Amino acid sequence: MKNLKTPQFSRRGFLVSTAGAGVAFSFLAACSPSGETVTEPAMPAGDPEPEVTYEPVKWYTIDNNGIVTVNIIRAEMGQHVGTALARILADELEVDWEKVRINHVDSDPKWGLMVTGGSWSVWQTYPLYSQAGAAGREALIAAAATSMGVAAGDCRAENGSVICGEQSMSYGDIVAAGMEKTFSDSELAAIELKPVSERKLIGKPVKSLDIKEKTDGTAIFGIDAKLDGMVYARPVLPPTRYGSTVNSIDDSAAQSIRGYQQAIAIDDPSGTTSGWVLAIADTYPAAIKAADAIQVDWTPGPGADVSEEDLQARARERLADTSVGAILDTGDVETAAAFDSAETIVDETYTTSTVLHFQMEPVNALAAMNGDVMEIHTGNQWQSLVLPWLASALSMPAEKIVLKTYRLGGGFGRRLNGDYAVPAAIAAKQLGKPVKLVLTREDDSRFDSVRSPSVQRVRLAADADGNVTGMEQHVAAGWPTKAMAPFFMPAGVNGEKFDPFAISGANHWYSVGAHRVRAIENDLANETFRPGWLRSVGPGFTNWALESFMDEAAIALGKDPVEFRLAHLTGEGRQSGSAPNAVGGARRQHEVLRLCAEKAGWGKSLPADTGIGIATSFGQERDMPTWVACAAQVHVDRSTGKVTAEKLTLVADAGTIVDPDGALAQMEGASLWGLSMALHEGTAFEKGEVKDRNLNTYTPLRLQNTPELDITFVESPEVPVGLGEPATTIVGPAIGNAIYQAVGARLRHIPITPQAVKAALDA
Amino acid sequence: MANIKVNGETVSVDAEDSTPLLWVLREHLGLTGTKYGCGIAQCGACTIHVDGQPVRSCTYPVGALSGEEEITTIEGLSEDGSHPVQQAWVEMDIPQCGFCQPGMIMAVAGLLNNKPDATDEDIDQQITNICRCGTFARVRKGIHLAKTKKA
Numbered sequence: 001m002k003n004l005k006t007p008q009f010s011r012r013g014f015l016v017s018t019a020g021a022g023v024a025f026s027f028l029a030a031c032s033p034s035g036e037t038v039t040e041p042a043m044p045a046g047d048p049e050p051e052v053t054y055e056p057v058k059w060y061t062i063d064n065n066g067i068v069t070v071n072i073i074r075a076e077m078g079q080h081v082g083t084a085l086a087r088i089l090a091d092e093l094e095v096d097w098e099k100v101r102i103n104h105v106d107s108d109p110k111w112g113l114m115v116t117g118g119s120w121s122v123w124q125t126y127p128l129y130s131q132a133g134a135a136g137r138e139a140l141i142a143a144a145a146t147s148m149g150v151a152a153g154d155c156r157a158e159n160g161s162v163i164c165g166e167q168s169m170s171y172g173d174i175v176a177a178g179m180e181k182t183f184s185d186s187e188l189a190a191i192e193l194k195p196v197s198e199r200k201l202i203g204k205p206v207k208s209l210d211i212k213e214k215t216d217g218t219a220i221f222g223i224d225a226k227l228d229g230m231v232y233a234r235p236v237l238p239p240t241r242y243g244s245t246v247n248s249i250d251d252s253a254a255q256s257i258r259g260y261q262q263a264i265a266i267d268d269p270s271g272t273t274s275g276w277v278l279a280i281a282d283t284y285p286a287a288i289k290a291a292d293a294i295q296v297d298w299t300p301g302p303g304a305d306v307s308e309e310d311l312q313a314r315a316r317e318r319l320a321d322t323s324v325g326a327i328l329d330t331g332d333v334e335t336a337a338a339f340d341s342a343e344t345i346v347d348e349t350y351t352t353s354t355v356l357h358f359q360m361e362p363v364n365a366l367a368a369m370n371g372d373v374m375e376i377h378t379g380n381q382w383q384s385l386v387l388p389w390l391a392s393a394l395s396m397p398a399e400k401i402v403l404k405t406y407r408l409g410g411g412f413g414r415r416l417n418g419d420y421a422v423p424a425a426i427a428a429k430q431l432g433k434p435v436k437l438v439l440t441r442e443d444d445s446r447f448d449s450v451r452s453p454s455v456q457r458v459r460l461a462a463d464a465d466g467n468v469t470g471m472e473q474h475v476a477a478g479w480p481t482k483a484m485a486p487f488f489m490p491a492g493v494n495g496e497k498f499d500p501f502a503i504s505g506a507n508h509w510y511s512v513g514a515h516r517v518r519a520i521e522n523d524l525a526n527e528t529f530r531p532g533w534l535r536s537v538g539p540g541f542t543n544w545a546l547e548s549f550m551d552e553a554a555i556a557l558g559k560d561p562v563e564f565r566l567a568h569l570t571g572e573g574r575q576s577g578s579a580p581n582a583v584g585g586a587r588r589q590h591e592v593l594r595l596c597a598e599k600a601g602w603g604k605s606l607p608a609d610t611g612i613g614i615a616t617s618f619g620q621e622r623d624m625p626t627w628v629a630c631a632a633q634v635h636v637d638r639s640t641g642k643v644t645a646e647k648l649t650l651v652a653d654a655g656t657i658v659d660p661d662g663a664l665a666q667m668e669g670a671s672l673w674g675l676s677m678a679l680h681e682g683t684a685f686e687k688g689e690v691k692d693r694n695l696n697t698y699t700p701l702r703l704q705n706t707p708e709l710d711i712t713f714v715e716s717p718e719v720p721v722g723l724g725e726p727a728t729t730i731v732g733p734a735i736g737n738a739i740y741q742a743v744g745a746r747l748r749h750i751p752i753t754p755q756a757v758k759a760a761l762d763a
Numbered sequence: 764m765a766n767i768k769v770n771g772e773t774v775s776v777d778a779e780d781s782t783p784l785l786w787v788l789r790e791h792l793g794l795t796g797t798k799y800g801c802g803i804a805q806c807g808a809c810t811i812h813v814d815g816q817p818v819r820s821c822t823y824p825v826g827a828l829s830g831e832e833e834i835t836t837i838e839g840l841s842e843d844g845s846h847p848v849q850q851a852w853v854e855m856d857i858p859q860c861g862f863c864q865p866g867m868i869m870a871v872a873g874l875l876n877n878k879p880d881a882t883d884e885d886i887d888q889q890i891t892n893i894c895r896c897g898t899f900a901r902v903r904k905g906i907h908l909a910k911t912k913k914a
Contacts, residue, residue: 076860078858078861080859207853207856208856210861211853211856211858212844214860215849215852215858215861215864215865215868216840216841217794217836217865220795223795223799224795283778283782284786285782285783288802360798360894361798361860362799362800407860407861407862408860409861412895438799440802441800441801441803665856665859665901668898670897672897672899694801694802694805695803695805700895701899702893703891703892703899703903704891706903709900
């Protein structure tokens with residue numbers, strides 16, 4: 001059977017083709033020695049063994065009992081992604097939802113690019129699974145019609161049966177009678193999808209299929225995986241993320257620890273985990289103690305003395321050098337004339353601190369040779385990225401390495417970087433037995449792929465009538481994509497390559513005349529640590545700057561912040577949008593903002609020291625805009641500077657909503673992540689490492705700080721886009737703007753601390 | 764060797780007295796529903812009950828047990844997932860990734876053991892578990908729903 005194509009949306013097309021050219025990987029599936037692989041039955045186990053199965057396309061099978069098993073290549077990390085994706089397929093297939101099962105598959109080249117991130121899953125999968133489901137439906141109708149001796153045109157599919165006049169035949173019986181029809185890419189592309197009005201599952205309420213097992217302790221995560229004869233490992237981490245070399249290991253103090261076995265230095269030809277030493281023990285608590293007791297002498301790599309101040313200083317230095325960085329294609333990028341002739345110039349600088357992922361399950365991997373295949377049991381968001389690293393690290397062909405799929409105890413982008421699989425696999429190969437590597441929380445934080453600190457300068461030019469004639473946004477930060485996936489970096493209009501994930505958001509949908517967006521790598525950040533993709537990545541900081549700035553610009557020009565934004569979301573020219581993903585363009589952002597302001601009561605009178613702040617964005621990227629707006633209501637305690645978030649009102653237009661409750665949960669989680677980063681998180685580099693490594697000093701949002709949430713989706717028949725991240729991008733600036741509305745203090749750095757609020761009030 | 768009583772059964776475990784109960788449950792007894800999150804009793808993912816009271820097992824040395832205490836883990840909270848808190852969690856689709864939820868559920872069940880009519884103030888003070896997916900708003904509603912349910 002031929003493989004389906006990944007949808008040819010512009011940047012996806014770029015990503016897929018580039019990855020295909022730059023990273024050759026293919027490998028064979030192998031049997032697990034343990035049967036630990038996660039499958040997520042939609043219904044409790046106990047389906048009868050199928051005698052016959054039919055696979056119209058690789059994404060699913062139908063068996064003679066009518067059971068439909070949908071293959072899911074996306075990681076389950078809390079989005080109930082299998083539920084949403086299977087609904088898309090089942091709707092077109094016209095199958096009874098009770099008959100649908102979900103299969104989270106292991107890595108295999110036949111699946112193509114395996115990555116779960118960017119809020120892409122529903123958007124990318126929607127066209128593929130719609131076609132796949134419709135293809136099966138058409139094949140089953142054709143076969144049943146032949147079998148019943150009627151014309152296919154006189155038959156229809158409904159609830160897992162083909163009905164032709166008075167006769168009907170169940171899918172199970174049709175499959176049992178024998179089905180061979182498969183589909184070429186062109187046949188799939190030509191298949192007609194059913195009208196929106198005939199949808200039975202998409203957009204209808206559904207209970208996620210994976211809830212009960214997450215309430216009774218039976219859900220198995222990577223950290224729960226077990227193999228007979230396995231040993232436990234905890235790393236002794238080197239002083240720098242890159243380039244440390246081990247001179248000597250002294251484990252004499254570990255010898256007396258019960259269960260301690262040995263220390264091994266990881267020889268990693270891929271350079272992914274240079275300088276790591278593993279403490280090997282019978283139990284994990286013994287490995288924890290042993291790693292603390294082992295003394296290692298290293299020659300450190302670069303960055304051992306770098307501080308947060310150094311990182312910010314380097315960002316400012318690079319920002320000031322107008323010769324560096326990539327200029328994005330934002331239409332007219334020549335802003336000099338607008339600024340030269342401006343009556344008013346608004347010019348501000350915004351910063352953000354280093355942020356940890358702090359996903360609840362520390363990273364871990366269980367690796368074992370099974371015959372001549374290396375099997376790695378681990379939660380991972382980007383199998384296609386880590387496999388070539390493993391091949392290089394193990395000096396094994398990639399086709400002999402398989403990632404066994406597990407639930408993720410939180411992803412948030414941390415597990416896009418699968419570095420933790422590498423030392424586990426090296427150790428398993430070296431020791432000849434299964435090795436279960438688990439990082440302690442402190443280890444996990446130390447070598448987290450943090451969200452880089454950022455420094456941004458935003459400028460706006462307006463003429464004598466207050467009309468905006470030009471705008472610039474210059475963004476300096478560490479670049480995760482350069483560190484880990486440089487083949488994903490496009491070039492700007494000046495030919496310079498850039499990390500699209502570290503700048504997206506700045507290329508906004510406001511009509512502002514000439515518009516210059518410059519992406520600048522903080523090279524010191526990339527040398528010192530491995531910058532990460534963290535929930536929403538760049539839009540999490542570019543919108544902090546942009547949407548704080550839009551408020552400041554409005555106020556400087558004597559305009560209402562909401563009216564000012566609405567007046568520039570006019571959808572003209574390149575902001576008019578295009579089919580299929582951005583139909584309506586900026587006008588849809590205009591509508592979510594208008595509705596959000598209305599729902600939150602923008603302009604209403606509020607108690608003393610209480611304010612509402614507004615922010616809006618297009619979510620993750622221009623090619624897949626999720627239109628969102630947030631109104632945050634906060635109270636500021638003038639004596640302490642403490643900010644209390646009282647209520648977040650959010651409106652989203654994400655096109656078609658496939659799984660309404662799952663969509664709502666993603667909005668809830670993403671908005672609270674944004675709130676947590678704005679008021680509760682943030683750390684700093686000291687001597688090359690993050691200073692906060694556990695919850696004694698790193699203080700993310702807890703229940704007691706959770707405000708009321710009021711979330712609305714705009715009804716839309718358009719293409720479904722992503723929801724895992726967009727809300728994250730707007731809560732921070734909405735909070736900052738609300739503080740200004742409450743007490744007149746302008747904050748230009750997140751996290752916003754009480755001390756900073758006090759200082760701004762006293763200034 | 765120590766005898767401990769877990770989910771109604773007395774079992775013998777060969778672990779040092781200082782070993783946190785978390786690892787005894789996970790590695791010696793295979794009860795992996797109890798999770799490791801921070802190791803310093805701050806996140807609550809490892810919450811279990813000792814004689815009905817919520818305890819963070821990652822810092823609770825197995826040697827502190829006499830053998831008489833009734834230890835309950837998420838696997839033993841109910842026979843079939845029907846504890847009022849579990850019912851409420853399923854009804855409201857609360858878990859996202861689900862990693863913190865066994866600990867969250869045990870913490871809430873412990874709170875309701877002590878205060879069947881827990882108020883929002885009680886919840887704020889006593890449910891300090893970390894959930895990074897951001898299920899907090901639903902957790903609060905779920906606690907109030909669980910109060911109305913019977914086992």
